[in-house]
Amino acid sequence: MPRTKQRTPELREHVLSVALELLARDGVAAFTTRNVAREADTSPPAIYELFGDKSGLVREVFFQGFRMLRRHLGAVTQTEDPRADVMQLMALYRSFVRQNPVLCEVMFSRPFTDFAPSGSELNASGSVRTLIVQQVRRCIDAGLLHGDEIDIANVLVALAQGLAAAESTRRLGSSRASVDRRWALAVGAVLDGLSRP
Numbered sequence: 001m002p003r004t005k006q007r008t009p010e011l012r013e014h015v016l017s018v019a020l021e022l023l024a025r026d027g028v029a030a031f032t033t034r035n036v037a038r039e040a041d042t043s044p045p046a047i048y049e050l051f052g053d054k055s056g057l058v059r060e061v062f063f064q065g066f067r068m069l070r071r072h073l074g075a076v077t078q079t080e081d082p083r084a085d086v087m088q089l090m091a092l093y094r095s096f097v098r099q100n101p102v103l104c105e106v107m108f109s110r111p112f113t114d115f116a117p118s119g120s121e122l123n124a125s126g127s128v129r130t131l132i133v134q135q136v137r138r139c140i141d142a143g144l145l146h147g148d149e150i151d152i153a154n155v156l157v158a159l160a161q162g163l164a165a166a167e168s169t170r171r172l173g174s175s176r177a178s179v180d181r182r183w184a185l186a187v188g189a190v191l192d193g194l195s196r197p
Contacts, residue, residue: 058115065107082138097164
């Protein structure tokens with residue numbers, strides 16, 4: 001009688017879920033293949049068979065982060081005010097980074113020396129970028145913004161990531177009100193600047 005296959009898609013999903021939990025709870029320093037295997041109640045050889053090596057596991061965490069971000073940003077509701085929708089999108093981006101600071105570090109800061117994203121990994125953010133570009137395009141079509149939608153989307157993403165990084169390290173203010181005010185000021189100033197032909 002053949003042995004039951006141990007390295008199933010279900011185990012792969014379970015290990016990935018556990019890896020995300022471990023990363024969020026214990027940070028980058030504790031993210032080892034051995035620790036993930038122990039937390040997932042499996043073995044390091046199973047991790048290697050499923051993901052190739054630690055770099056392969058980090059790669060999957062990287063991809064999963066962008067899938068999660070895309071779902072999170074998908075909660076934006078389109079209204080009759082495209083500018084307000086872009087502001088809402090930036091608020092959702094902010095909330096994702098606040099809720100997932102270590103995962104965002106993997107996605108944006110590359111803390112693992114044995115994982116350097118290639119072109120395909122860098123394209124993982126494509127669905128996120130497409131969503132933001134579409135919202136920016138609505139503003140351009142309504143005459144509220146002027147310029148290239150891809151340029152503007154990239155500027156907004158860079159702004160959101162920079163503000164989120166400053167917020168997470170408490171460099172954006174000491175109170176929630178001051179941080180909220182500075183977010184609104186920064187995003188509003190960029191949109192105001194881009195509203196001029």
